[in-house]
Amino acid sequence: MSTPTQTSIVARSALQLRDSGPATVNELTRTLGLSRTSVENAMTALGDAGLIAEATAPSGRGAGRPARRFAFVADAGAVVGVDIGVASIRVAVADLAGVVTAQQTFAGVSAEQDGASKLAAVIAAVHRTLAGADVPVSRVRAIGVALPGIVDDLGRVTASVVIPEWSGIDIGSHIRQAFGCPVAVDNGVRLAAVAEHHLGVAQLVDDVLYLSVGNRIAMGLILGGRPRRGIHNAAGDIGRLAFRGLDSETGQISWRTAPTAAEVFELAREGDTAAAAELDAFVTELAHGIATLVMTVDPAMIVIGGGISAAHGQLLDPLRERLPRHIGLPFTVPIAEARLGAEAAAHGALVHAFRRHAAAVYGIEGVPVPSVTPMPHDPAAEEGTSPEGSDADPRPREERQ
Incomplete structure (x- = not known):
């Protein structure tokens, strides 16, 4: 069984080959700052695990047999x-x-x-x-x-x-x-929220409030670069509590002027005053609820996802304008549309x-x-x-x- 030190060297070697491409033992030795023996042992361990294979050597001008190159076997x-x-x-x-x-x-x-x-x-x-x-x-x-x-x-x-x-x-x-x-x-x-932090719009931001706005409103938190679960695994299950007017049990959004959000937004775009008023009230209430969450966890970024997040002119733009009014403090928390x-x-x-x-x-x-x-x-x-x-x-x- 490998010792922790050996495992670390094996993992570092695997990481280098996985993320940076094929390399020879000498190249790995220089890049990782390890002894040749350590790298050779790591190559043996990675070969036994089925994670590496010998790669095709690049064509070169030098005489003699080229050094063996190892590649990560992603498939x-x-x-x-x-x-x-x-x-x-x-x-x-x-x-x-x-x-x-x-x-x-x-x-x-x-x-x-x-x-x-x-x-x-x-x-x-x-x-x-x-x-x-x-x-x-x-x-x-x-x-x-x-x-x-x-x-x-x-x-x-x-x-x-x-x-x-x-x-x-x-x-x-x-x-x-x-x-x-x-x-x-x-x-x-x-x-x-994990996805937006790892490969989406919130990369490199370690404190993120992710809000899904669709049929329901629900939240996910990234704090200190890690998803926050809470002692009862319920962190973020706050939509039905933080946003007034939702179903108190499910967090479901109810619309008065049309059956669905898409229809309400469409009516508002067409100039329907009742739909426009309902949408305006919804955005105001959304800003109020988000302000409450912002003052609770003080995130560096707010990411809005879910089915209606892409409506910039009708949702995100007015939300960006109204949120600072509810917070009432001399700082701004950026609001971004979810990328994924x-x-x-x-x-x-x-x-x-x-x-x-x-x-x-x-x-x-x-x-x-x-x-x-x-x-x-x-x-x-x-x-x-x-x-x-x-x-x-x-x-x-x-x-x-």
């Missing part, structure tokens, strides 16, 4: 991120370097009759995505799951108003049995799986989370839902990117 395994919602199930598959190689969106769990059939739909969605990507289940090293509800540290759903059949159920254990690998489960909005859109929670689930089960993913201890790289943008993929299940994009269709 030696896969990590899966799943975002479960009533309107959609989103699945993303990444290689061991964190590059997303496949993603699919399926119908949500709302049509399923009970908790067991909802879980079966999720498992089937993962199987279909893996099959479509030609990734055998045996290559999956960890799965991250984002779902709407309060989740304890072991993956048991403490409570969910969105999928009440799962309250008290160890969803993580069921998915682990289905795929035979470690599973990490957390709240979907919290993992959307509806794919945020699935990507946050990937980050969560890499972070929670790094040893299972890499076969060695101490390898940090890779810089997860999304697939190229597909406009069609934006026709889905937010982490809280909202498909209400208020922009005119021709403005959606």
